[in-house]
Amino acid sequence: MTTYPMTRAKGCPFDPPPELGELRQSEPLTRVEIWDGSRPWLVTRYADQRALLADQRVSADPDRTGYPMSGPARPRGDDTSIGFILMDDPEHARLRRMVTAPFMIKRVEAMRPAVQKIVDDLIDSLLDGPKPVDLVEAFALPVPSLVICTLLGVPYADHDFFQENSRNLIRTSIPVEERSASFKRLYDYLDELIGSKIEKPGDDLLSTLIERIASGELTRRDAAGIGVLLLIAGHETTANMIALGTLALLEHPDQLDRMRATDDPKQIALAVEELLRYLNITHNGRRRVALEDIEIGGRTIKAGDGIILPNDIGNRDPDVFDDPDRLDLGRDARRHVAFGFGVHQCLGQPLARMELQVVYGTLYRRIPGLRLATTVEEIPFKHDGAVYGVYELPVTW
Numbered sequence: 001m002t003t004y005p006m007t008r009a010k011g012c013p014f015d016p017p018p019e020l021g022e023l024r025q026s027e028p029l030t031r032v033e034i035w036d037g038s039r040p041w042l043v044t045r046y047a048d049q050r051a052l053l054a055d056q057r058v059s060a061d062p063d064r065t066g067y068p069m070s071g072p073a074r075p076r077g078d079d080t081s082i083g084f085i086l087m088d089d090p091e092h093a094r095l096r097r098m099v100t101a102p103f104m105i106k107r108v109e110a111m112r113p114a115v116q117k118i119v120d121d122l123i124d125s126l127l128d129g130p131k132p133v134d135l136v137e138a139f140a141l142p143v144p145s146l147v148i149c150t151l152l153g154v155p156y157a158d159h160d161f162f163q164e165n166s167r168n169l170i171r172t173s174i175p176v177e178e179r180s181a182s183f184k185r186l187y188d189y190l191d192e193l194i195g196s197k198i199e200k201p202g203d204d205l206l207s208t209l210i211e212r213i214a215s216g217e218l219t220r221r222d223a224a225g226i227g228v229l230l231l232i233a234g235h236e237t238t239a240n241m242i243a244l245g246t247l248a249l250l251e252h253p254d255q256l257d258r259m260r261a262t263d264d265p266k267q268i269a270l271a272v273e274e275l276l277r278y279l280n281i282t283h284n285g286r287r288r289v290a291l292e293d294i295e296i297g298g299r300t301i302k303a304g305d306g307i308i309l310p311n312d313i314g315n316r317d318p319d320v321f322d323d324p325d326r327l328d329l330g331r332d333a334r335r336h337v338a339f340g341f342g343v344h345q346c347l348g349q350p351l352a353r354m355e356l357q358v359v360y361g362t363l364y365r366r367i368p369g370l371r372l373a374t375t376v377e378e379i380p381f382k383h384d385g386a387v388y389g390v391y392e393l394p395v396t397w
């Protein structure tokens with residue numbers, strides 16, 4: 001019996017574990033064994049992943065029997081929720097709708113000049129500061145953190161606090177008690193912030209939740225949970241895409257030249273999609289449980305069976321992407337599943353895309369000599385995080 005997760009091949013930090021590719025060829029729907037001895041289905045073909053993620057007969061609720069947990073316990077408080085990401089419709093859709101507006105393309109585009117200024121100012125500071133420098137600390141984390149703070153109405157001055165607790169919360173190698181404590185700290189922080197906005201609302205997303213609480217549509221508990229979800233998802237993912245994407249480009253100089261050579265927004269947007277596809281930082285699989293028997297690919301997934309859908313290998317499916325293991329910024333990779341698919345497809349994707357377009361379109365042009373100040377072997381990769389990336393990226397120019 002194959003066990004999941006598998007490890008990446010040595011020296012291939014950007015590629016999913018090779019066994020996943022072999023399974024997609026030989027047994028695209030197969031049972032695997034996970035840490036607790038249970039045997040969920042592992043679904044490795046792109047088409048099957050999309051079909052199942054869009055299927056209303058699957059649940060994202062980890063409290064249901066059969067859900068394939070990624071570890072012995074889930075960090076959580078007693079009476080807290082982590083937004084709607086682990087809920088099913090109709091409650092999931094009801095809560096998601098309350099925060100959709102600021103993430104719509106038009107609203108996100110209106111933020112582009114402000115994001116460009118954030119990026120330019122941070123690059124000015126990099127250029128004025130000492131070298132080498134850790135790009136994660138000095139650039140990759142501040143960009144999305146500043147953006148999501150403005151959008152939510154969270155004081156950026158608290159960034160050390162929320163960045164550290166978010167990092168610990170999703171780090172599977174530390175004890176679950178510590179992760180739960182991080183979750184609780186974030187939850188209490190958001191709850192308090194929401195409380196202060198009841199007194200003094202601002203022009204931000206958290207303040208719009210106050211109106212929902214007042215009208216009885218939203219509990220304060222759910223509002224704080226949504227705040228935690230948006231704060232974590234809003235900075236941790238994009239930060240990893242910035243740092244890991246930079247490393248991938250430095251390791252593929254022909255593609256970096258291509259990126260530097262263009263200021264065409266369409267080309268930059270396509271390059272971002274390809275980096276999202278190729279790196280697929282949400283690397284430990286979308287997780288679901290079947291609510292009913294589901295026939296797919298000649299197999300029957302029974303009600304109550306766990307399902308793991310590793311979108312990293314879906315994005316390397318040769319039936320969908322030619323020569324999928326090659327990073328090719330010229331290809332049209334927009335069909336990728338790096339943002340998931342179906343009802344839980346990433347709410348923040350227009351924002352993430354815009355931030356990455358600004359970053360990738362600016363950083364390497366303004367610092368053309370950017371290079372690693374260490375070797376790839378020395379870089380600490382986030383094998384133990386729910387989101388893949390690098391803990392540090394020492395660079396110079």
Ligand code: HEM
Pocket residue numbers: 060084085086096229230231233234235237238241281282286287337338339340341343344345346347348349351352
């Ligand atoms: C490059 C950056 C990002 C990547 C790769 C990414 C990836 C994902 C993926 C794969 C999911 C689906 C989870 C599932 O199906 O189980 C998701 C959901 C979500 N993402 Fe993102 N994300 C990114 C940035 C963001 C940003 C900037 C935000 C802004 C707050 C955000 C907010 C969310 C939310 C709220 C959900 C839950 C949606 C739902 O359950 O309906 N993400 N993301």
